[in-house]
Amino acid sequence: MDLLQLFRHAEDTQTFTAGQTIFDAGDTQRVPASGPGAVMYDVLQGEVEISLNNKTIETLAPGEIFGELSLVDQSPRSATATAKTDCLLAPVNERRFLFMVQETPYFAIHVMSVLAARLRRRTEEALR
Amino acid sequence: MDLLQLFRHAEDTQTFTAGQTIFDAGDTQRVPASGPGAVMYDVLQGEVEISLNNKTIETLAPGEIFGELSLVDQSPRSATATAKTDCLLAPVNERRFLFMVQETPYFAIHVMSVLAARLRRRTEEALR
Numbered sequence: 649m650d651l652l653q654l655f656r657h658a659e660d661t662q663t664f665t666a667g668q669t670i671f672d673a674g675d676t677q678r679v680p681a682s683g684p685g686a687v688m689y690d691v692l693q694g695e696v697e698i699s700l701n702n703k704t705i706e707t708l709a710p711g712e713i714f715g716e717l718s719l720v721d722q723s724p725r726s727a728t729a730t731a732k733t734d735c736l737l738a739p740v741n742e743r744r745f746l747f748m749v750q751e752t753p754y755f756a757i758h759v760m761s762v763l764a765a766r767l768r769r770r771t772e773e774a775l776r
Numbered sequence: 777m778d779l780l781q782l783f784r785h786a787e788d789t790q791t792f793t794a795g796q797t798i799f800d801a802g803d804t805q806r807v808p809a810s811g812p813g814a815v816m817y818d819v820l821q822g823e824v825e826i827s828l829n830n831k832t833i834e835t836l837a838p839g840e841i842f843g844e845l846s847l848v849d850q851s852p853r854s855a856t857a858t859a860k861t862d863c864l865l866a867p868v869n870e871r872r873f874l875f876m877v878q879e880t881p882y883f884a885i886h887v888m889s890v891l892a893a894r895l896r897r898r899t900e901e902a903l904r
Contacts, residue, residue, distance in 0.1 A: 700899065717892045726895075727899065749881045753878045760888060763891035765849060767895045767898060
């Protein structure tokens, strides 16, 4: 599924400069600009680093999503997201997310497959 | 979301006796009885143990799902599932899964929240 196409025309994109924190592990902060509740992000341009306790967990490229955990379960951020390069992000708030799940079932399947891939990798790491 | 209600009237339930393997880590086996492709299961009665390399990862009770990873990403089973007690399961094949995602968006959200919870736990374990 090409999320770049899906989010390319998002009107409320956000830019971050290299090194800037997008959110911190433990954050429960709400983002007024995108409505109530947590947002997930689709990377439109640049790279984003996901880390915890100063260990890099993932590096994300355009077309990839992050921050979906807090959107799905309303818990604090499980990891820190930092702009690795200057980047352009499309935030997806809960309202838009639920709308997309309803209108585009393959978006739901895609989010599940992203979660599944991360869960497989994490399980391998946890039991190594 | 009460998956027990959703699957209580499934017609093709399967029973396993205590100690019986439901699937093994690495399995790519297809399940002809439930149509082509991998199935996930909803626990209707009893308990199921999820393990890898003889370490228990989770113990699942009625209303909980497992096996959703292979359904979502068509990869081999990431862990072994064993009946901890005699149990009754509702298998959900790909066709039914896609149907439910389309017809019941909150089913999709529920599956995502299950994946999210497991991913959070695994991330904590991996980085402990």
